[in-house]
Amino acid sequence: MTISFPDGFLWGTATAAHQVEGGNWNNDWWLFEHTPGSAASEPSGDACDHFWRYPEDIAMLADLGFGAYRFSLEWSRIEPEEGEWSISALDHYRRMIAACRDNGLLPVVTFHHFTTPRWAAADGGWDNPAIVDRFGRFCEHAATHLGAEIGMGCTINEPNVVSLIGYRLGAFPPGVNDRAAYDRVNDNLKAAHRVGYDAIKAGPGDFPLGSCVAMGDWWSPEGSEAMLADFRHMHEGQHLDAARGDDYIGVQAYSRTRLTEQGKPLGSEEGVETLDMGYEYWPQALEVSIRHAAEVTGCPVYVTENGIGTTDDTQRIRYVTDALAGVRRCLDDGIDVRGYFYWSLMDNFEWAFGYRPQFGLVAVDRKTQARTIKPSATWLGGIARNNRLD
Numbered sequence: 001m002t003i004s005f006p007d008g009f010l011w012g013t014a015t016a017a018h019q020v021e022g023g024n025w026n027n028d029w030w031l032f033e034h035t036p037g038s039a040a041s042e043p044s045g046d047a048c049d050h051f052w053r054y055p056e057d058i059a060m061l062a063d064l065g066f067g068a069y070r071f072s073l074e075w076s077r078i079e080p081e082e083g084e085w086s087i088s089a090l091d092h093y094r095r096m097i098a099a100c101r102d103n104g105l106l107p108v109v110t111f112h113h114f115t116t117p118r119w120a121a122a123d124g125g126w127d128n129p130a131i132v133d134r135f136g137r138f139c140e141h142a143a144t145h146l147g148a149e150i151g152m153g154c155t156i157n158e159p160n161v162v163s164l165i166g167y168r169l170g171a172f173p174p175g176v177n178d179r180a181a182y183d184r185v186n187d188n189l190k191a192a193h194r195v196g197y198d199a200i201k202a203g204p205g206d207f208p209l210g211s212c213v214a215m216g217d218w219w220s221p222e223g224s225e226a227m228l229a230d231f232r233h234m235h236e237g238q239h240l241d242a243a244r245g246d247d248y249i250g251v252q253a254y255s256r257t258r259l260t261e262q263g264k265p266l267g268s269e270e271g272v273e274t275l276d277m278g279y280e281y282w283p284q285a286l287e288v289s290i291r292h293a294a295e296v297t298g299c300p301v302y303v304t305e306n307g308i309g310t311t312d313d314t315q316r317i318r319y320v321t322d323a324l325a326g327v328r329r330c331l332d333d334g335i336d337v338r339g340y341f342y343w344s345l346m347d348n349f350e351w352a353f354g355y356r357p358q359f360g361l362v363a364v365d366r367k368t369q370a371r372t373i374k375p376s377a378t379w380l381g382g383i384a385r386n387n388r389l390d
Helices: 028-033 050-064 087-102 130-149 159-167 179-202 225-241 285-297 313-332 375-386
Strands: 010-014 068-072 106-112 152-157 209-219 248-258 301-305 337-343 362-364 371-373
Touching (some): 010 301, 068 087, 068 152, 087 130, 159 209, 159 225, 179 225, 209 285, 225 248, 225 285, 285 313, 313 337, 313 375
Parallel strands (some): 010 068, 152 209
């Protein structure tokens, strides 16, 4: 069987600055990693040294056959203190964009991927309404410097994860569990997306812009459908609503959420594989998420993250094969899906889990930083080059 994709379908991989660059000491995550008693299992340290090795990494990605690279700006490098702007840092990201262009890759730039400067975190972080204008100002400065060469942009990566895990579950900065704060943070994130969107659009360049929402499949016992819908809207729906009218919606899906009739989390279903991250092997979550995002927002869809953390590369290929089959079914039903980005290019710092989960198409030696291309990288790169899955 051959699964073909539309002409112009965009194939890429993704990273986030803090997870791969190394040495990002001036943000809330570095502080969280070094705070005794936090949920972080280990510090990020040098990460993948991508801040310096990006030319080779980008060339490697192009050689594999991909057409795009999604990466993020590190706000704390660009604005190390409030109102102080680093032209050197902005020029660094300009060179990354140029490296993508030189290698025939579309540069896809995320303006915020989980990390916030220490000075903003110390003043309430996302629980302070001032963050909305602060983020808008950051987007304005970054877009002014970089926008003419950006190929595609994302304002905020998974705002619903920032709020849920940071302000409700306590496993991300600031590590609290406060329902009222969770609600305030969601409101601030939605407002920041709109302010950032307008600021970026007002700058140079003319590229598709949207946000990227963490999504998945959902299940609860028969008879609790209303409860499930409420939970789904609280986690996904409110941020999908905030994306209506954008150039696209970024769908990021990995697994499913199972709840009791009372809305309490359930573990894996008996007989379903459990992965290193503790959730189910559930590739069908991507198709479910694409359909829901398209229905709620009415926007074209890019799969801006999908992948699996595993030490079994054969399992990785099986997972992505099943996920891409779901993408094809969405296309067959007329849903406007325009691209697929695998998470991640390299094994990297997986936030509170540290370096144990291995999502990468490329392995990274923690001592030498040597890169080793996995069979799944060659396999998926071939799909990207030929625009079909055999």
